[in-house]
Amino acid sequence: MAGSEYALEVQGLSKRFERFELKDVSFRIPRGYIMGFAGRNGAGKTTTIKCILDLVKGDSGSIRIFGEDYANNPIGIRDRIGYVSEDSPFYEDMTAAWTGRFVGKFYSRFDSRQFAGWLDRFQVDPGKKVKELSRGMKVKLSLALALSHHPELLILDEPTSGLDPVVRSELLEVFLELLQDENCTIFFSSHISSDMEKIADYLTLIDNGRILLSEEKHKLLDGWSIVKADNRCKSPELDALLCGKKEGDFGYSGIVQDGAEFRRRFAARFPGAEYRTDRLTLDELLVRLSGSQREELVC
Numbered sequence: 001m002a003g004s005e006y007a008l009e010v011q012g013l014s015k016r017f018e019r020f021e022l023k024d025v026s027f028r029i030p031r032g033y034i035m036g037f038a039g040r041n042g043a044g045k046t047t048t049i050k051c052i053l054d055l056v057k058g059d060s061g062s063i064r065i066f067g068e069d070y071a072n073n074p075i076g077i078r079d080r081i082g083y084v085s086e087d088s089p090f091y092e093d094m095t096a097a098w099t100g101r102f103v104g105k106f107y108s109r110f111d112s113r114q115f116a117g118w119l120d121r122f123q124v125d126p127g128k129k130v131k132e133l134s135r136g137m138k139v140k141l142s143l144a145l146a147l148s149h150h151p152e153l154l155i156l157d158e159p160t161s162g163l164d165p166v167v168r169s170e171l172l173e174v175f176l177e178l179l180q181d182e183n184c185t186i187f188f189s190s191h192i193s194s195d196m197e198k199i200a201d202y203l204t205l206i207d208n209g210r211i212l213l214s215e216e217k218h219k220l221l222d223g224w225s226i227v228k229a230d231n232r233c234k235s236p237e238l239d240a241l242l243c244g245k246k247e248g249d250f251g252y253s254g255i256v257q258d259g260a261e262f263r264r265r266f267a268a269r270f271p272g273a274e275y276r277t278d279r280l281t282l283d284e285l286l287v288r289l290s291g292s293q294r295e296e297l298v299c
Helices: 046-053 074-078 096-104 113-120 135-147 165-181 191-201 217-223 259-269 280-291
Strands: 006-016 021-030 036-037 060-065 083-084 153-157 183-190 202-207 210-216 225-230 241-245 253-254 275-279
Touching: 006 046, 021 060, 021 202, 021 210, 036 046, 036 165, 036 191, 046 060, 046 153, 046 183, 046 241, 060 153, 060 253, 083 135, 083 183, 096 135, 135 275, 153 165, 165 183, 165 191, 191 217, 191 280, 202 217, 210 225, 210 259, 210 280, 217 280, 225 259, 241 280, 253 280, 259 280, 275 280
Parallel strands: 036 183, 036 202, 083 153, 153 183
Antiparallel strands: 006 021, 006 060, 202 210, 225 253, 225 275, 241 253
């Protein structure tokens, strides 16, 4: 199965903790694409990633990387994965250059010259101690380390969280370049949905430990839409088509996946009545499907 067309396959992953549970998490990423893994803080993104990295053992389900299971080839699989987290652990009193020499010992394909090149591009001083680097520079150092052993699967856990827009934009450009110039697949976890909308090919939405949707980005954002209508135009059959419904004193709204069917039923039930549809953003899709917001919406 080493020739699998998928870089990552997660099937039926479940993990129970005292106050949280991953429940039947399933998705897969074709090779050579970017998947955005979106959800609120605490939705289960980092726990899922720890299971993927074999740092936490799931209670049930399976995880395959390039068609292989960790149990069969743990060292070989880790050698093909690059990982960058929001707060990567470093020896704070050591320099960036020393960190590269240290980390490089754990990867068979670590390229010291490439590491130096990434530090130069990111303007990270190799002679500076890690504790002297800004948060953005630490993220760049972590990314330089991950990229310098030619990863085929790059796993990013909230790497752009808390960074200024300029640094975030720079990192997103690098991720896009990797897909053009390298044999690389990217799994990008974040609660910053605008970053996902810019670069992801696929989107997987998670909330409260459950996968809400996992689909190509354009199918999600082009397929779903927001419907807003007058409160006088309500019926059980229309409600059945809406997700994440909100009601106000003058109108109601909700998101709908099959806009054509909604239009047909609305016209049949309320001929001549008006309503409005708007294109959906990833933020709105996630909020509506998760039910995390309860504010009334006036149409």
